[in-house]
Amino acid sequence: MTTALTVRTENLSVRFAGVPALDRLDLRLAPGKIHGLLGRNGSGKSTLAATLAGFRRPDEGRVLIEGGDLGPAQEPYENAVVTSRVCLIRESGDVPDSVPVRYALRLAAALRPYWDADLAAELVERFEIPQNKKIQKLSRGKKSALGVIVGLASRAPLTIFDESYLGMDVPSRHLFYDVLLADYAEVPRTIVLSTHLVSEVSTMLEEVVILDKGRLVTQSAVDALRGRGASIVGPAAAVDQFTAGFTVLAEERLGGTKSTTVLGDLDPVLLAQAASAGLEVGPVGLQDLFVHLTGVK
Numbered sequence: 001m002t003t004a005l006t007v008r009t010e011n012l013s014v015r016f017a018g019v020p021a022l023d024r025l026d027l028r029l030a031p032g033k034i035h036g037l038l039g040r041n042g043s044g045k046s047t048l049a050a051t052l053a054g055f056r057r058p059d060e061g062r063v064l065i066e067g068g069d070l071g072p073a074q075e076p077y078e079n080a081v082v083t084s085r086v087c088l089i090r091e092s093g094d095v096p097d098s099v100p101v102r103y104a105l106r107l108a109a110a111l112r113p114y115w116d117a118d119l120a121a122e123l124v125e126r127f128e129i130p131q132n133k134k135i136q137k138l139s140r141g142k143k144s145a146l147g148v149i150v151g152l153a154s155r156a157p158l159t160i161f162d163e164s165y166l167g168m169d170v171p172s173r174h175l176f177y178d179v180l181l182a183d184y185a186e187v188p189r190t191i192v193l194s195t196h197l198v199s200e201v202s203t204m205l206e207e208v209v210i211l212d213k214g215r216l217v218t219q220s221a222v223d224a225l226r227g228r229g230a231s232i233v234g235p236a237a238a239v240d241q242f243t244a245g246f247t248v249l250a251e252e253r254l255g256g257t258k259s260t261t262v263l264g265d266l267d268p269v270l271l272a273q274a275a276s277a278g279l280e281v282g283p284v285g286l287q288d289l290f291v292h293l294t295g296v297k
């Protein structure tokens with residue numbers, strides 16, 4: 001049976017030629033949740049994903065993985081017991097290129113202790129992957145889909161998708177999200193989705209880690225993060241009057257109606273004022289917060 005794992009990093013740093021890609025990260029990924037690993041290009045997402053999966057040795061600090069039948073915390077690097085329970089799928093698909101699809105699936109079945117062959121077969125059908133074709137002959141999208149299938153059917157207690165679905169078209173990506181949610185409900189495990197497509201995955205995420213230039217910007221439950229701001233919708237003049245003095249994260253206007261996203265907690269007095277001005281107050285979008293927190297202009 002798959003048992004979700006807990007991941008911790010302590011003062012984790014990874015450097016390339018002396019330049020930090022990860023800079024003293026202290027994180028805790030709770031077991032059995034879907035975590036978003038968010039950051040702009042070059043922020044360190046792939047380096048973190050590879051280090052969590054044991055592909056890379058930290059230059060400083062450590063990664064600790066614990067829980068389930070693993071027992072006490074262990075470091076993943078050069079640790080076959082831990083890495084057999086961790087599946088990292090990168091954009092390349094992380095499958096050998098020169099062999100037919102059916103062989104790659106057999107290989108995954110042999111290597112992955114929690115492999116679900118029925119799920120793999122079902123997904124190969126649903127994503128319409130030609131089983132006899134060599135992987136190098138697949139289109140980029142189908143190659144990505146095969147990687148995703150391996151990631152899902154591995155049912156690893158810690159499963160990390162590092163932008164592995166970006167090559168897929170929109171319907172295929174949505175199929176991936178649907179299958180991921182359904183399978184996660186059936187077999188809970190710790191899932192990390194590394195992405196910059198924040199708006200597309202935001203409804204699936206329970207926790208987020210936001211990186212910027214290798215540093216931790218924030219780690220938070222999505223609900224708590226969304227509570228850091230508010231979106232105010234209503235007649236444009238009333239919205240402008242109400243939001244004057246707030247830090248504005250985003251504005252959108254449609255005819256006489258305006259939606260303004262602001263940073264800050266709205267107390268009950270402000271909420272009552274908004275209601276009496278005919279304004280609707282909702283949570284802030286994750287994408288708007290991400291843009292604000294990572295300084296994208």
Ligand SMILES: Nc1ncnc2c1ncn2[C@@H]1O[C@H](COP(=O)(O)OP(=O)(O)OP(=O)(O)O)[C@@H](O)[C@H]1O
Pocket residue numbers: 016017020021039040041042043044045046047048196
């Ligand atoms: N093998 C490597 N050699 C040298 N520098 C590297 C290497 N891998 C990553 N880096 C550098 O480390 C930093 C973090 O890169 P990383 O790929 O982890 O970021 P990322 O958030 O995954 O980016 P993206 O969204 O563009 O994939 C970048 O400055 C990158 O240039």
